[in-house]
Amino acid sequence: MIVANSDLLNTARQHKTELMERLFGVSAQSVQEEQTAMISALPAGSNVVGIGFGTKMTSAGVVHSDLAVRVYVRVKLPRRSLSPGEEVPLEINGVPTDVVAVGDITALVRPTPCGVSVGHPNITAGTLGCLLRLADAPDDNPYILSNNHVMANSNLAQIGDPILQPGSIDGGTANDAIAELRDFEPIQFDNRSNFIDAAIARVMNANDVLPEIVDIGRVQQPPIEAALYQSVRKRGRTTLQTVGNIVDLSADIRVVVGNQIANFENQLAIIGMGQLFSSGGDSGSLIVDALNRQPVGLLFAGGRDVTFANPIAAVLSRFQAEII
Known part of the structure; x- marks a missing residue:
């Protein structure tokens, strides 16, 4: 169905103002009469960062419905953690809603800090963990660390493939290539043990990146071994900055990677403090000590309430690298 632009815009404004009235008590009538920018009525610190009217899509990018009221949020939260006034209704005036997690919306400019969306063109998106310096690097360009x-x-890329920032699901295209894949530790899917899920990519322009992690700052040296009950934090593409506690130092786990299974040994397990520590899209985040910001692990997987990470020493040893 093709809708004329004028009709679509009028319909969009009607549904968006109705949503604002339901969620935040903003008078739809006053917005209509004064032509006030609706986005300015969002409360400071709200998880909602935008509203729109367009297609409803699945997480795989498949169009699910012709039209929907799109609600852009920093992070999707379970309904049980929301108060009645924060819960997005399933429909507005008979039109379905679509809650879309986008993190913090920022202008796509360089230089890019760590802790943001990144990925191979053929995946959705993960997180740019940190910057590395390689012992055998032919030049001074830094390297990006994230997961294989x-x-x-998941082993299907070729050395030299472009790495996008942001990742493709966040709008990244070939024009947003920030690095080229340099090396990765292959994931074994034949019942052999894996110890890290990691890859590095050479930044093409050293001025395009910053070593600081958003909300955390620059990590401190040297990296340290994890300790049981240690308080840690990370900044990821999806759940942003979160704090957690290490509850296992030697977890042996079976991980679903795409449509395959891989066994990992001696992994760190972390649970969040008051919230989930991570969610899909946070893979590749650097985990640091909550107080002194020394590197501890590389986030790569998660279950219902538990996040798993490679010990950072194993990752750095594999690539003969140090964190910048």
């Missing part, structure tokens, strides 16, 4: 399944497409 984020930057090497």
